[in-house]
Structures are given as C-alpha cells and as structure tokens.
Amino acid sequence: MTTVLTPASPLTAADRCDRCGAQAYLRVVLASGGELLFCAHHGRKFEPELKKIAVEIQDETGRLSTTNASADDDEH
Numbered sequence: 001m002t003t004v005l006t007p008a009s010p011l012t013a014a015d016r017c018d019r020c021g022a023q024a025y026l027r028v029v030l031a032s033g034g035e036l037l038f039c040a041h042h043g044r045k046f047e048p049e050l051k052k053i054a055v056e057i058q059d060e061t062g063r064l065s066t067t068n069a070s071a072d073d074d075e076h
C-alpha cells in the first residue's frame, strides 16, 4: 500500500479562522504553498473562490455535527 499524500495534521482549537478568529475547521493549501484557515461559516462562504486557488482543501466541518460543540453558526 502506497501513501501518496502526507496526511495533514488535524486542525486543533489553536487553529483560528483568518477572517473572524473563530476555531478553524478548514485548511486551504494554496498553489503558492501558503495556507489559509477558515471556520465553517467562512469556509462555506468562500468555498467557490477557494476551489479556484486551492490545491487541497482539508475540510473538518464534519466534526461540527458529530461533536455537538457550540458552533458559531448563523443559520439559526
């Protein structure tokens, strides 16, 4: 079995959204080698743009629905 990609380290509570400072659930790896972090809210908001510039999007927003943590979600 060959591992092609090195798994990115999981996002932690120390990883913060670049836009609002909330806990990050998405890591966006850019073609330039840079990284952007977004909370679930901003990850969704910028997803169409991010998909144009990202070479990889690590999406951990699924943890929001499984951990029952208080999400900073504005969809109530």
Ligand SMILES: [Zn+2]
Pocket: 017, 018, 019, 020, 021, 022, 038, 039, 040, 041, 042, 043
């Ligand atoms: Zn945010």
